Structure formats: structure tokens, C-alpha cells
Amino acid sequence: MENNTSTMISWEKKIMINELLTQAKEEVKQLQMHLAPSAITCGKLSITKIVSALEIPLFMLNEIKPEGRGDQPQMMTGLTPITQTESPLRTVSRSPRSDYESDLMANYFKKRKILPKWTETVRVCELTGFEGPPDDGYSWRKYGQKDILNTNYPRAYYRCTHRNVQMCFAKKLVQRTDKDPSLFCITYWGKHTCIQASHLQPGEQHKKHDPKHNKSKETLISFQTSCHVRAEDLATRVVPSFSLPSTSKPASCLEKENDNNNNIFSSLTPDNHFSGSLLSPPLVSAEVYYPYYLPTYGHTVQTSDYDVNELISAAALDVCPPFQDLDSDIPIQSGFSYLFDTPRFFD
């Protein structure tokens, strides 16, 4: 029998690489749409070439089918409809784990590490009697709760409701902060790839799912965001970080207004980056730090050491208990290596 370990590592990696490449391609295309024609071809760089370069590994990935197990999902990004009745990550029986299951678990943990990660801090108005974190528009299923050392409140673990059916591996951790019980620190892993993600548009998402939204202003929360995305251990990467001017929001409860942040990838538009005047009000009003990743173009990574912690807002650092460092140890070789020096590129 063929070695299942290598097989599973292979398709898991394919899924993740496909996910990352697809996202990168989409963002580069968005970038292209918003850039002036003169900026698109600047010196050695051509965005069109980047998109084309991304197409190659994507095509290669999509051509490769998982070997050995025909029931395994092939794509994670909706390129291929997926129906699955049983989670591939573990069978019903708990013990003893087969080698296959152990491999799955090992790869599952590794895969989680390379998922993009960002953190939000959300203040909830106590007047609403809101016990949990605000609805962000997606369907989450709580799968665990854990008391964390040196914290007063347990940490709750959520995953996408459609994980098994649609292979949507988005997850989030919710923890109430010790310093301010009305403040929740929410850490997201992975982008939603389920149907709901594509159907929900910014501004609609929490309206659709949050019944409290129908109560008009009853659900009032102030929303301060500190977003932090990580996609570690890409063979190549660039992290053009930017910060938006922080405006003084009233401390009183405000309706959650940065729905655009529900999908961090789609929310980061070139407009946000290059033209402050084009910023949508929600983004302007929120204090946002978006370290972001894209395939890189050129020779070497300009910022030798991405100390991503620096990119988290001081506020978030102040209130959020430290989460486990999820740096990946999976080397991903995409077969091409590009880097563009962001500041120079956008000159």
C-alpha cells in the first residue's frame, strides 16, 4: 500500500498553497485595477507578470490530483465543489489512532500554523446584556473552551459551521480580557472558503446572521480593531504594512461599523493603501493595522525580520493575552520567487 503519510502531506500542502496563491492572485488583480497605468509597469516590475506567474503554480496544483484516497478534498477555494460527509481529520473512533490519523493530526496542526492570522479587539456594550462576543456575520460552531493560565476568563474555540461540508477551515479564538471584561480579544485563523463567505458582502454580514441587528440599535458595541495577518513560511512573501490614522471614537457604545474587516483580504483595497481620501468611513474610523502578505517579486526580502508583533496595535497588545506563537515549520516551495520592495514599487 502506498505511503499515506506522504500522500496526505501532499494534498494538505496543495490545499494550503492553492489557498494562498489564489488569494495572492486576487489581491494582485485588485491592485492592478486600482493602480494608475503608469504604476502598473514600473521599472522591472509588471503586475501582469506577477499574475501570470501565480497562474502557473495554480494550474499545476489543480492538475495534480490527490493520490491514493479519492475521497479527499482537492481544493479549498471553491474551485471544485466539495461534498464530504465525514471529516477527514479524524475518524469516529478515538483510540488508538492509526498512523493515518496521526499523520492527519500532525498535518492539521501544521496547516493551522500557516493560515493567515489576525486579531481583533471588540468592546461589547454591557447594557445589552451581551454575554459573548459580537456576531461577525459568519456561522461559527463552538468546539471547545479552555481555562488559560493567568487569565480570569476561559478561551473559547470556534470553527466554521460548514467545515466538514465545505471544507472551510476558518477558525477563531475568543477570549475576554482580564483588564476590561467588556473587551473581547478575537483571533482568527484562515479565510472563509464556504458559501456564506462568498454570499456575504461587507456591510451585510452581521445583518444577515445577527438577529440582534433587527433590534436596531439595541446591539451597540464599540469596535476597535487591531488586525494582524500572518502567513508565515511562505517561501516568498512581502508584508506591506500600513497604518491608518486613528480617529478619536467616542468611548460610548457605537454600532459595529467595520464590517469590511470581516474579510481581511477583500477589505484591504489599494484605495486604502494609496489614497486616504478614498477610504471608506468604517475603515477611516477604525484603528487598523494590516500587515499583509503577497507573493514577493525580486531578489530578497527587504524587511529581513518581520517582527509582526510590532504590527499589532499597542491597544491589542495591552489587552490581549498572548496566544501561542504559530510560526510554521512547513517549508513551502512554490517554484518561483518574486519580491517587490513595496515602498519603491509604489513610488
Place this chain on the structure above:
DNA sequence: CTTATTTGACCCTA
């Protein structure tokens, strides 16, 4: 009856 949550046990990583 179906779906979601709770919670103790198991497993992995540092």
C-alpha cells in the same frame, strides 16, 4: 428530531 453547546479526556508542541 436536529443542531448547537458543554466538558472531560486526549494529543501535540514547546
Place this chain on the structure above:
DNA sequence: TAGGGTCAAATAAG
């Protein structure tokens, strides 16, 4: 080995 993350049976809710 401790702490954190996940599973899945039991339970609750709709």
C-alpha cells in the same frame, strides 16, 4: 512535563 488546542459523548436548546 505543562499548557494549549481539539475531539466527541453527553446534554441542552430550538
